[in-house]
Amino acid sequence: MNATSPALSVRNLSKSYGAVTAVNAVSISIAAGERVALIGASGSGKSTLIRMASGLLEADRDVGEVRIFGELVQANGRLASDVRMVRRRVGLIFQKFNLVNRLSVTTNVLIGSLGRHSSLRGLLGLFSKEDRHNARIALAEVGISEHAKKRAEQLSGGQQQRAAIARALVQQAEIIVADEPIASLDPKSAKRVMDLLAELNRKKGITLLVSLHQVDYARAYFDRVIAMRQGTVVFDGPADRLTPSFLTELYGASAEELILPGQSGPGTDFEGGILDVQRIRAAEDIARAS
Numbered sequence: 001m002n003a004t005s006p007a008l009s010v011r012n013l014s015k016s017y018g019a020v021t022a023v024n025a026v027s028i029s030i031a032a033g034e035r036v037a038l039i040g041a042s043g044s045g046k047s048t049l050i051r052m053a054s055g056l057l058e059a060d061r062d063v064g065e066v067r068i069f070g071e072l073v074q075a076n077g078r079l080a081s082d083v084r085m086v087r088r089r090v091g092l093i094f095q096k097f098n099l100v101n102r103l104s105v106t107t108n109v110l111i112g113s114l115g116r117h118s119s120l121r122g123l124l125g126l127f128s129k130e131d132r133h134n135a136r137i138a139l140a141e142v143g144i145s146e147h148a149k150k151r152a153e154q155l156s157g158g159q160q161q162r163a164a165i166a167r168a169l170v171q172q173a174e175i176i177v178a179d180e181p182i183a184s185l186d187p188k189s190a191k192r193v194m195d196l197l198a199e200l201n202r203k204k205g206i207t208l209l210v211s212l213h214q215v216d217y218a219r220a221y222f223d224r225v226i227a228m229r230q231g232t233v234v235f236d237g238p239a240d241r242l243t244p245s246f247l248t249e250l251y252g253a254s255a256e257e258l259i260l261p262g263q264s265g266p267g268t269d270f271e272g273g274i275l276d277v278q279r280i281r282a283a284e285d286i287a288r289a290s
């Protein structure tokens, strides 16, 4: 709403499941355009926080608030009545891609435009010429134009994740909230997905909040890291402070789960170069041609 509002503001949010406190009085603020990784061992509360932040899950009653670009998502454990409108600004990416397997890649991407139309129109496949044009551009931007007509289930994991990102682009998401987007991918596909997210942040100013298990990806791609342990935020600061010794200080023995010795991380040879340039040119060509 307000140009100076944070992209995401979470204040005093908690969530319990019976005796388990999944998230305990967490407050964070993410400025528009920031690139923030959320790390933590399994069960530390990352998914629960992400689901509450994006309006998919109500927090515990009576305290807490979430706003996205100043618009209320939930307060005191109740979702805002117009939460659907706010959610349109959020591109959600999940570990398991969240595509409709039997639909074509293009249709899956077009689903991103449904927030702006009646669902019936979308269900009937009555997408506008402009929507289709935007879907073609988005597919080119994420580098999977040649797979547009295939069914989603025919794509590799990395390609499916890129289709999910294309859907967020068609949705014109201003913040992408991704819950372990690379956890199911091989290192090469993981790197491509992370390269793509970072590029969208740089070129389009899309804010990123991405939960990850792997600290080396957090360090390579993000300026700021929020680390959780047992439902609370134990670190919020520059990614380069996350040295192995600091992680051991934060997490003790469970730091090993985050450092992943021996597993190949992103390294430093980010794919940028030729592939990127070709992809961006293709998207620009499509934009000019129609």
Ligand SMILES: Nc1ncnc2c1ncn2[C@@H]1O[C@H](COP(=O)(O)OP(=O)(O)OP(=O)(O)O)[C@@H](O)[C@H]1O
Pocket: 017, 020, 021, 022, 040, 041, 042, 043, 044, 045, 046, 047, 048, 049
């Ligand atoms: N629907 C639920 N019912 C009961 N307990 C839950 C539920 N969802 C999460 N929890 C518990 O809340 C805690 C935090 O879970 P959460 O999934 O948020 O952690 P996480 O950091 O995302 O873990 P992972 O990295 O394994 O996905 C865990 O102890 C989990 O068992």
